[in-house]
Amino acid sequence: MSCKASLLTIGDELLIGQVLNSNAQWMSERLTEIGWEVTAHLTVGDREDSIRDAVSFLLKSSDALLIGGGLGPTHDDITLEVLSRFFKVPLEMDQEWLGTLEQFFRSRNREMTENNRKQAFLLKGATRIDNDCGTAAGQFLEEGKTSVFVMPGVPHEMKSMMERFVLPNLGSKSLASGERILKTTLLTTGVGESALASRLDPFVRKVASIPSMTLAFLPSLTTVRLRLQMRCRTPEEEAFFAEMTSELQSACGEDYFGREPGSIDALVITRLRELNRTLALAESCTGGLVTHRLTQIPGASKVLRGAIIPYQEELKQSELGIPGALLESRGVVSGETARAMAEGVRRKWGTDYGLATTGYLGPTGGDPFAPVGTVWIALAHAGGTVAREYRYENHRERNKERAAQSAIDCLRRNLQAGP
Amino acid sequence: MSCKASLLTIGDELLIGQVLNSNAQWMSERLTEIGWEVTAHLTVGDREDSIRDAVSFLLKSSDALLIGGGLGPTHDDITLEVLSRFFKVPLEMDQEWLGTLEQFFRSRNREMTENNRKQAFLLKGATRIDNDCGTAAGQFLEEGKTSVFVMPGVPHEMKSMMERFVLPNLGSKSLASGERILKTTLLTTGVGESALASRLDPFVRKVASIPSMTLAFLPSLTTVRLRLQMRCRTPEEEAFFAEMTSELQSACGEDYFGREPGSIDALVITRLRELNRTLALAESCTGGLVTHRLTQIPGASKVLRGAIIPYQEELKQSELGIPGALLESRGVVSGETARAMAEGVRRKWGTDYGLATTGYLGPTGGDPFAPVGTVWIALAHAGGTVAREYRYENHRERNKERAAQSAIDCLRRNLQAGP
Numbered sequence: 022m023s024c025k026a027s028l029l030t031i032g033d034e035l036l037i038g039q040v041l042n043s044n045a046q047w048m049s050e051r052l053t054e055i056g057w058e059v060t061a062h063l064t065v066g067d068r069e070d071s072i073r074d075a076v077s078f079l080l081k082s083s084d085a086l087l088i089g090g091g092l093g094p095t096h097d098d099i100t101l102e103v104l105s106r107f108f109k110v111p112l113e114m115d116q117e118w119l120g121t122l123e124q125f126f127r128s129r130n131r132e133m134t135e136n137n138r139k140q141a142f143l144l145k146g147a148t149r150i151d152n153d154c155g156t157a158a159g160q161f162l163e164e165g166k167t168s169v170f171v172m173p174g175v176p177h178e179m180k181s182m183m184e185r186f187v188l189p190n191l192g193s194k195s196l197a198s199g200e201r202i203l204k205t206t207l208l209t210t211g212v213g214e215s216a217l218a219s220r221l222d223p224f225v226r227k228v229a230s231i232p233s234m235t236l237a238f239l240p241s242l243t244t245v246r247l248r249l250q251m252r253c254r255t256p257e258e259e260a261f262f263a264e265m266t267s268e269l270q271s272a273c274g275e276d277y278f279g280r281e282p283g284s285i286d287a288l289v290i291t292r293l294r295e296l297n298r299t300l301a302l303a304e305s306c307t308g309g310l311v312t313h314r315l316t317q318i319p320g321a322s323k324v325l326r327g328a329i330i331p332y333q334e335e336l337k338q339s340e341l342g343i344p345g346a347l348l349e350s351r352g353v354v355s356g357e358t359a360r361a362m363a364e365g366v367r368r369k370w371g372t373d374y375g376l377a378t379t380g381y382l383g384p385t386g387g388d389p390f391a392p393v394g395t396v397w398i399a400l401a402h403a404g405g406t407v408a409r410e411y412r413y414e415n416h417r418e419r420n421k422e423r424a425a426q427s428a429i430d431c432l433r434r435n436l437q438a439g440p
Numbered sequence: 441m442s443c444k445a446s447l448l449t450i451g452d453e454l455l456i457g458q459v460l461n462s463n464a465q466w467m468s469e470r471l472t473e474i475g476w477e478v479t480a481h482l483t484v485g486d487r488e489d490s491i492r493d494a495v496s497f498l499l500k501s502s503d504a505l506l507i508g509g510g511l512g513p514t515h516d517d518i519t520l521e522v523l524s525r526f527f528k529v530p531l532e533m534d535q536e537w538l539g540t541l542e543q544f545f546r547s548r549n550r551e552m553t554e555n556n557r558k559q560a561f562l563l564k565g566a567t568r569i570d571n572d573c574g575t576a577a578g579q580f581l582e583e584g585k586t587s588v589f590v591m592p593g594v595p596h597e598m599k600s601m602m603e604r605f606v607l608p609n610l611g612s613k614s615l616a617s618g619e620r621i622l623k624t625t626l627l628t629t630g631v632g633e634s635a636l637a638s639r640l641d642p643f644v645r646k647v648a649s650i651p652s653m654t655l656a657f658l659p660s661l662t663t664v665r666l667r668l669q670m671r672c673r674t675p676e677e678e679a680f681f682a683e684m685t686s687e688l689q690s691a692c693g694e695d696y697f698g699r700e701p702g703s704i705d706a707l708v709i710t711r712l713r714e715l716n717r718t719l720a721l722a723e724s725c726t727g728g729l730v731t732h733r734l735t736q737i738p739g740a741s742k743v744l745r746g747a748i749i750p751y752q753e754e755l756k757q758s759e760l761g762i763p764g765a766l767l768e769s770r771g772v773v774s775g776e777t778a779r780a781m782a783e784g785v786r787r788k789w790g791t792d793y794g795l796a797t798t799g800y801l802g803p804t805g806g807d808p809f810a811p812v813g814t815v816w817i818a819l820a821h822a823g824g825t826v827a828r829e830y831r832y833e834n835h836r837e838r839n840k841e842r843a844a845q846s847a848i849d850c851l852r853r854n855l856q857a858g859p
C-alpha cells in the first residue's frame with residue numbers, strides 16, 4: 022500500500038513565533054524510519070475555518086494524518102469540536118477516561134472543573150490512545166482511506182503516544198508481514214564529512230546495490246552520524262545487517278566512537294569508571310566547557326577529581342607550576358605550554374590523566390607564536406604526554422565547541438586504544 | 441488592508457526530520473512584530489505536484505506568501521521552474537546578477553558551472569532581492585492580490601533579505617503612513633512567570649486599555665522576557681512608549697537586568713570591566729557551566745582570573761582551605777561550605793569577587809543535611825559574604841542550568857546595586 026503521512030499542528034503560539042515546532046522534526050524522523058514518506062508539515066492557528074481547510078487539504082494526499090495540539094482544557098482548545106463537525110461524528114463522554122481524570126485530580130488534591138471534563142470526550146467510534154503523563158487522551162479513527170491520529174502538542178505526551186500506539190500501528194501497514202526495520206546510528210568525530218565519505222566510498226557503493234538498505238550521513242560541527250537502516254524478514258537478513266554494521270564500524274577506524282543513543286561524554290566517563298582511572302582538567306581557552314560537558318553525566322564525580330581554569334596567564338604559573346620563561350619563549354598558546362598544563366594538573370592532584378586546552382578563540386588575541394584560531398590540546402598519563410595543534414577559523418563560539426570536542430576526543434582515543 | 445501572511449518551506453531534508461525548521465519561527469516572530477498575522481506554515485518536498493498544491497492552497501488565504509528553499513544549484517532545486525510554470529511567467533537571465541555570480545566565483549578561484557548559471561534566472565517581472573552572503577538571489581512579485589517573496593532556505597541569507605527587503609516592504613502595507621512599530625524586550629530573572637504577572641498586574645491592565653500597545657510574557661527555565669510593543673505615529677506617542685518602558689522596568693524591580701539583545705553574561709562582564717573589578721569562581725555542582733558561560737563573552741579574560749572546580753570533596757579542602765571539620769559538621773552542600781568556598785577562592789587569587797556553587801543536582805546523592813535538588817550559592821566581596829539556598833526538583837540538567845543562572849544573577853545583583 023501507499024504510505025504517505027502528513028502532520029498537522031494546531032496552535033497560535035507557533036504562528037506568532039513563540040514556540041519552535043520541534044515535534045514535526047521528531048515525528049518525521051520516526052515515521053521515515055518505519056518506511057513512511059512524510060509529504061507535508063502544516064501548522065495553523067486555533068480557528069475553525071483554518072483547521073477545516075487544513076484537514077481537508079491534507080486528507081487528499083495522505084494515508085495517515087497526524088494531528089497535534091488544541092486538546093487542552095481551555096476555551097481556545099477547539100480541535101475536537103472542529104473535527105467532530107468536520108467528520109460529522111459526535112463527541113461522546115468516555116466514562117473510563119473520565120474516571121481516570123477524576124482519580125488524577127483527586128490524587129493531586131486539585132479541583133476538577135467543567136473544562137477538565139471536556140478532556141474526557143472522544144469522537145464516536147474512535148479508539149482512545151491513553152495519555153500516561155497528562156490529561157488529554159489521544160484518538161485514532163479511520164476516515165475513508167486515511168488513518169487519523171489526534172494527539173496533544175506537549176512533546177513528551179505526544180512522544181509516548183507515538184511509541185506506544187501510532188508507530189506500531191503505522192509500522193504494521195508499511196512493513197510486509199514478518200518484516201521489520203533494523204536501524205543503527207554510528208557516531209564518529211575528528212573527521213569531516215567529505216573525508217569520511219571518501220574513506221567509506223566502497224561501503225557506500227555496496228549499500229547502493231542493496232535495495233532494502235540505506236545509509237545517511239548526518240554531519241554537525243563536531244560529529245558525523247551515520248545512520249544505517251534495513252528492512253529485514255529473515256534471521257539471515259538480520260545477521261547480514263549486523264555484519265554490515267560491523268563492516269561500517271571498521272571502515273570508520275578510530276574516528277568511530279559509539280552508537281546512538283550514546284554520547285562521547287558518557288562514553289569517556291563510563292570507560293574511566295570501568296578502568297578505575299581518574300582525571301583532572303586544566304582548561305584555558307575552553308573556559309570550563311569540557312568540565313561542564315563531562316559533569317552532565319551522572320557519576321562523573323567518581324572519576325573526575327576536578328578542574329582548574331587558569332584564564333589569566335599568572336594562574337598558569339602559580340597553579341600549574343609552568344615556568345614564566347616557558348610562557349615567554351614558547352608562548353601561552355603552544356604545544357609546550359599545553360603539555361606543561363596537562364602534566365601540571367595531573368601531578369598536582371595525583372590523577373591518572375591530565376587533560377589541558379590552551380588557545381586563541383577570537384575575535385581578538387593571537388601572538389607571534391600563534392594566530393587567532395590556534396588551539397593546543399594535551400593529554401598527560403603514565404605512558405607519556407601527547408599534544409596536538411588545531412587551526413580553526415575566527416569564530417569564538419564554534420572554536421570553543423570544537424576545542425572542547427577535540428579535548429574529549431583526545432582522551433576518548435586513549436581510553437579506547439585498550440586497557 | 442488585510443495583512444495575512446503564510447510561509448511555505450520547500451525541502452525534503454525537513455520532511456525526513458534531518459533539519460529543524462527554525463526559519464519559520466524567526467520569520468513568524470518578525471512578521472507579527474510589524475503587524476502581520478501569520479496564518480499558516482507549510483513544508484513540502486522538492487516535487488512539482490507538492491509545490492503546486494501548496495502554493496495554490498496558501499494563495500487562497502494569503503496577502504503575502506513567503507517561499508523559502510529549493511534555490512540551490514543542484515538538480516533537485518526546482519522551486520523557480522515550478523513557480524514559472526504555475527504562475528505562467530517565463531524565467532529570464534538577469535545579466536546583472538550573472539555578472540555578480542561570475543565575479544563571486546572568480547574571486548574565489550572556483551569554476552562556475554552551468555548549474556551555477558541557473559541561479560541567475562529571475563521570474564519575468566519579478567524584482568530581484570540581492571543576496572549579500574550567497575549566490576541564490578531572492579525574488580519579489582505580485583500575483584493577483586498576493587505579494588510573493590522567494591528566498592533561499594539558508595538561515596542567514598534569508599534573514600538578511602527579510603531585514604533589507606521583505607520586512608520594510610510588508611511593513612509599509614501593515615502600517616499607516618508615518619506609523620511605525622516600537623518594540624523593546626525587557627529581561628528578568630530570579631522570578632517566576634506567575635509571581636511576575638501578579639506584580640505587574642496594574643501595568644498589564646493599563647496596557648490592555650491602550651489599543652495600540654501589547655505586552656507579551658515569554659518565559660523560559662531561567663528567564664522571563666517581557667516584550668512591549670506599540671504602533672506610533674507622533675513624537676508624543678514615541679515619548680509615551682519610552683515612559684511606559686521605564687514604568688515596566690521599575691515595576692520589575694531588581695529582577696530586571698537588561699534589554700534584548702543583551703544577556704546577563706555579557707552584562708556581568710561589561711559591568712566588571714567598567715568597575716575594574718576581578719572575579720574568581722569556585723564551582724562544584726555547576727561543574728564549569730558558570731565559567732563556560734562567562735568566557736563566551738569576548739574580553740572576559742580582562743576580569744575573570746580563573747576558576748577552580750573542586751568536584752571531589754578533598755579538593756575543597758586542599759585547594760580552598762575549607763576545614764574537613766566544617767565539611768563534616770555542616771555538610772558539603774551547606775551555606776557554610778558555600779561561603780568558605782567563595783571566600784577561599786577570592787583570597788587564593790586576590791580578586792574583588794569570589795563566587796561559589798555547591799549542591800546535589802541528582803539523580804542520586806544527597807545527605808542528612810541536604811536532599812537532592814539542594815543548591816547553595818555564595819558571593820564573597822569586600823563588603824562581606826552572602827549565601828543563599830535553592831531547592832529544585834530532581835532533574836540534573838535543569839538544576840545545573842538553574843544553579844548557574846542563580847550564581848551569575850547573584851553577582852549581577854551586587855554589580856547593579858551601585859558602584
